Amino acid sequence: MEKPGFLKVIDDFENQQTDKKSFLRTLKKHVNCYEKEKEVLLELSNDITKVRTKVDLIKVFSSGLKSLFYFTHAVVSLVDKEKQTYYPFLIDREALKIKHRDELPSLLASRFVLDDPFISKAHGSDIPVSFLLDDIINKPGIPGFLKVNYECGIKEAMIVPLKSKMETIGHVLVYSDRPGSFSDDFKAVISMISPQLSSAVSNIKINEEIEFKEWVNEVLLDISNNLVTVRHKKDLLTVVNAGLKKLVKFTHNVMTIVDKAEEYYSVYVTDPDSPTQKFPKYGEAVELPNLVNDGIYDAASDSEGPVVLDMTLFDLDKAPLWFKLNYAAGAREMVVNILPGKAEHKLGLILFADKKGAFDAAALNIVERISSQLFTAASNIAANEEIANKEKEKSFLLDFSHDIAAVRSKHDLSAAVERAVKKLSSVKGYTVRLINCDGATTSTYIYDSTNTFKDDPEFRQMIAAKFPIKDGIQDKVLSNTEPVLFITNEEMRRAVVPQYVRTWSDMGLRKMLGVALRTGNKDIGVLFMETDIVNLPILKGICAQISTAISNVLVNEQLITYKSMLEVENDHLKEQINTIYNAAEIVGNGPEMQQVYHLMSIVAKTNSTVLLTGETGTGKELAARGIHKSSPRKDKLMIKVNCAALPANLIESELFGHERGAFTGAVERRIGKFEQAHNSTLFLDEIGELPLELQVKLLRVIQEREFERIGGKTTIKVDVRIIAATNRNLEEEVNAGRFRADLYYRLNVFPISLPPLRNRIEDIAQLANYFLARHSKNTGIKVTAISSKVMQELKSYLWPGNVRELEHLLERSVLLTNGSTLREIYLPKTRFGKDLSVNQTLEEIERAHIIQTLKICGGKIAGSGGAADVLGTPSTTLHAKMKKLKISKTDYLSQAS
Numbered sequence: 001m002e003k004p005g006f007l008k009v010i011d012d013f014e015n016q017q018t019d020k021k022s023f024l025r026t027l028k029k030h031v032n033c034y035e036k037e038k039e040v041l042l043e044l045s046n047d048i049t050k051v052r053t054k055v056d057l058i059k060v061f062s063s064g065l066k067s068l069f070y071f072t073h074a075v076v077s078l079v080d081k082e083k084q085t086y087y088p089f090l091i092d093r094e095a096l097k098i099k100h101r102d103e104l105p106s107l108l109a110s111r112f113v114l115d116d117p118f119i120s121k122a123h124g125s126d127i128p129v130s131f132l133l134d135d136i137i138n139k140p141g142i143p144g145f146l147k148v149n150y151e152c153g154i155k156e157a158m159i160v161p162l163k164s165k166m167e168t169i170g171h172v173l174v175y176s177d178r179p180g181s182f183s184d185d186f187k188a189v190i191s192m193i194s195p196q197l198s199s200a201v202s203n204i205k206i207n208e209e210i211e212f213k214e215w216v217n218e219v220l221l222d223i224s225n226n227l228v229t230v231r232h233k234k235d236l237l238t239v240v241n242a243g244l245k246k247l248v249k250f251t252h253n254v255m256t257i258v259d260k261a262e263e264y265y266s267v268y269v270t271d272p273d274s275p276t277q278k279f280p281k282y283g284e285a286v287e288l289p290n291l292v293n294d295g296i297y298d299a300a301s302d303s304e305g306p307v308v309l310d311m312t313l314f315d316l317d318k319a320p321l322w323f324k325l326n327y328a329a330g331a332r333e334m335v336v337n338i339l340p341g342k343a344e345h346k347l348g349l350i351l352f353a354d355k356k357g358a359f360d361a362a363a364l365n366i367v368e369r370i371s372s373q374l375f376t377a378a379s380n381i382a383a384n385e386e387i388a389n390k391e392k393e394k395s396f397l398l399d400f401s402h403d404i405a406a407v408r409s410k411h412d413l414s415a416a417v418e419r420a421v422k423k424l425s426s427v428k429g430y431t432v433r434l435i436n437c438d439g440a441t442t443s444t445y446i447y448d449s450t451n452t453f454k455d456d457p458e459f460r461q462m463i464a465a466k467f468p469i470k471d472g473i474q475d476k477v478l479s480n481t482e483p484v485l486f487i488t489n490e491e492m493r494r495a496v497v498p499q500y501v502r503t504w505s506d507m508g509l510r511k512m513l514g515v516a517l518r519t520g521n522k523d524i525g526v527l528f529m530e531t532d533i534v535n536l537p538i539l540k541g542i543c544a545q546i547s548t549a550i551s552n553v554l555v556n557e558q559l560i561t562y563k564s565m566l567e568v569e570n571d572h573l574k575e576q577i578n579t580i581y582n583a584a585e586i587v588g589n590g591p592e593m594q595q596v597y598h599l600m601s602i603v604a605k606t607n608s609t610v611l612l613t614g615e616t617g618t619g620k621e622l623a624a625r626g627i628h629k630s631s632p633r634k635d636k637l638m639i640k641v642n643c644a645a646l647p648a649n650l651i652e653s654e655l656f657g658h659e660r661g662a663f664t665g666a667v668e669r670r671i672g673k674f675e676q677a678h679n680s681t682l683f684l685d686e687i688g689e690l691p692l693e694l695q696v697k698l699l700r701v702i703q704e705r706e707f708e709r710i711g712g713k714t715t716i717k718v719d720v721r722i723i724a725a726t727n728r729n730l731e732e733e734v735n736a737g738r739f740r741a742d743l744y745y746r747l748n749v750f751p752i753s754l755p756p757l758r759n760r761i762e763d764i765a766q767l768a769n770y771f772l773a774r775h776s777k778n779t780g781i782k783v784t785a786i787s788s789k790v791m792q793e794l795k796s797y798l799w800p801g802n803v804r805e806l807e808h809l810l811e812r813s814v815l816l817t818n819g820s821t822l823r824e825i826y827l828p829k830t831r832f833g834k835d836l837s838v839n840q841t842l843e844e845i846e847r848a849h850i851i852q853t854l855k856i857c858g859g860k861i862a863g864s865g866g867a868a869d870v871l872g873t874p875s876t877t878l879h880a881k882m883k884k885l886k887i888s889k890t891d892y893l894s895q896a897s
């Protein structure tokens, strides 16, 4: 190192290179100079030790030193904790040569590596080191700021290391636009003040840190005070962010909450300034719960305290929607802080930044502190909300229970549920599915009739279908006491997706809450609703009441069915009473009737099917009732169906019943006669009139004793004894193809033929007296005897209407009679204009009747309107009859009128 100036002067004098006079003059000058330097230095040292702020230090440093040496500006840089980098700490901005350069802000915010050939060299030295920039500017590893300074005219730079406790804490970089500015004197002087400079910088740094901490505390305190005033959770982030943005560099944030089962997390509060709001899927992202173990949330929740996540490292395709939207909005780094706590109170705070490295240790510390304030505030708000909600819940459930109490029918129930649902604005759609009698499937009971897709064929199909309980969804709900949340997209990934889940997906129902419906311990069904309700008490209250209402409605419906069955039975009972009155006895003791009674007594005790044949009015129904009354089934009502009385399409439902909605007009379920006749007798009157298609169905019931209601799936088994009756010749009907042979054989197990009255003349007197007495009693007209003339007329008549005709004739005659004896009787005239009388043989009557019919039909025998058609006999039979009775064309064609 070069010697200071005055020592050189002394050396020169000693070496007799200067005379004494000039030596003294020069020495004096140097001493003066030295004195001044000493003075300035002392002053500088004093001033430096008093400095508290950066501005003061730079002022003292620049003005003091600049009075002794020339330089343009100086920058104090400090080494980072990790001792790998340094950063500009103190700058004399006014003197800064590069102050107009665009690079300045980024240079001031940068960290520079220590390990370069210039700075590291100076840090390793005990004395200042200087460079001529011309010599080094093109060397590799030159820091950017030196280049910029060089471009702005800086020629030389001096690096003065700053040390504290033997460690280099930073350096002063002094710049000059004049080469050779940094003389030995300058270096010596600056070396002398560098310890004071170091301690001043350290003090300033400590002061700054203390001040920063105080400021942070102040901001946090402000936030905390403001949080106390927040009443609604939606305002939480607005209040927090106003302060937090001063402390941490983040673009936006969000709060999360975990569900009770700790399976899903969802948005708790959104940032009103979130840039993701511009995306169409924002609403979906806010609403949609996400699986806790999605690789992102669990990465944060597994560690204690805030965690910084580099968003660029995650697979965007697999990431949840909220993550994708934030990434699309420019977020690249996030800090997640999940606070430990009970589920449903486990809140999380996520901060986003648009560049990596935004969240340093200080930021994390602040996030941690703000999180705890935020969660305390959120808990308080939740507690307040809970109190308010409890009140609301109470009045809501009270209203609902009033509504439900008035429910009598399914329709009332849907209306009550819909009213409740409208009040809970978050419910977007619901379906109640009830467990069917089979215990293995469910069917829709009620559903949201206000939904927009109610007429969609797919939806209608879902509503109409039965679904097995064990489908991984319904059974999950039924095995839980708490509501179960289903995310439609997740459920769509199952190996077997239930049809209704596909419908949810197609209808855009993103998440469904399933709640078990129970009465006592008995599962009765499942309620599905698309809702945000996390208010479990309300949900449970609603479900409990719906369950009770459903049970009541079902019981009520059953009562209505029983009531209508009772009404039907009652009608039959009345009918029965009338008939019993009529059938107190079957009158007639002639041999023909004796034979009938004999057969009746044999068959009555058995379960055999009986076929009663005979002309109209011969007493077939009377005989049927007689058999039933003498059978072991007598304590139950005999059920009667008149196969000729109903149109073909109604007989089926009359016989087998139908389910509600089985066909248009089937508004209620109907119990058919077969079911009504269970354990009793079914009397199928006029069986010959049964349409062919129903004959097959009847055959099946007779054979198997089981059937299904129309529109029903369940097979109903019955124990019914069948008695059929007809006035047709079934054998002929079978031959003509109008009656199934197999059914005929099934019915004709035990045939009983009721004789026509004209074949039992011996019974006429008894029957006539019986009817006379009955009608006279009924009408109060006392007619007690029948004249022998009348009796003779009665016996001579052929009685085409059989006993019924006799009964009606007597009824009419009693009304027209004066006196106690019936002296006049008004027998009907025949179509041929003369009385039918016993003076003609049966063959003669038959021949005359056929000829007359042929005449009326213009001689046409077969086909529509032909004589065979009119006479109700096959044309082949008529031809045979005509041949037998010797009827020729001349008999009917010549006299045709």
Ligand SMILES: Nc1ncnc2c1ncn2[C@@H]1O[C@H](COP(=O)(O)OP(=O)(O)OP(=O)(O)O)[C@@H](O)[C@H]1O
Pocket: 582, 583, 585, 586, 587, 588, 614, 615, 616, 617, 618, 619, 620, 621, 622, 623, 685, 725, 726, 727, 754, 803, 804, 807
């Ligand atoms: N033997 C009888 N004794 C008393 N009344 C009788 C007798 N036979 C028939 N009747 C009466 O005649 C009427 C007709 O009888 P029923 O209805 O049993 O005849 P049916 O053969 O079933 O007639 P249809 O074939 O027209 O249905 C009834 O009022 C019944 O009480």
